Amino acid sequence: MSATDTAPAPVVDASSVAADQLKAFIERIERLHEEIAGLKADMKDVYAEAKGTGFDVKALRKIIALRLKDHAERQEEEAILELYMQALGMV
Structure with missing residues (x-):
C-alpha cells in the first residue's frame, strides 16, 4: 500500500465550521419564510371567505x-x- 492510497485525515478549521453554522442559520430562516408565506396565503383565504359571507x-x-x-x-x-x-x- 503506497502513501497515495491512504486518505488524509480531514482538516477542520474554524472557517469551515463557521460556514456550516452560517448555512444552517440561512436554511432555517428560509424555511421560516416559506412557513410565513403559507400562513399569509391561509389568512388571505380566510379574509376571502369572510368577504364571501358578507363581512x-x-x-x-x-x-x-x-x-x-x-x-x-x-x-x-x-x-x-x-x-x-x-x-x-x-x-
Missing part, C-alpha cells in the same frame, strides 16, 4: 389590529384621535 374585510382588519394592541395603548390612541377630530370639527 367587511377592511373592518375585520381594523378590529384585528386593535385587538393586537395593549388596552392602554389602544385607549391612548383613541383619546388622541378624538382630540384631533374635535380640533378639526369632525365630532
Whole structure:
C-alpha cells in the first residue's frame, strides 16, 4: 500500500465550521419564510371567505389590529384621535 492510497485525515478549521453554522442559520430562516408565506396565503383565504359571507374585510382588519394592541395603548390612541377630530370639527 503506497502513501497515495491512504486518505488524509480531514482538516477542520474554524472557517469551515463557521460556514456550516452560517448555512444552517440561512436554511432555517428560509424555511421560516416559506412557513410565513403559507400562513399569509391561509389568512388571505380566510379574509376571502369572510368577504364571501358578507363581512367587511377592511373592518375585520381594523378590529384585528386593535385587538393586537395593549388596552392602554389602544385607549391612548383613541383619546388622541378624538382630540384631533374635535380640533378639526369632525365630532
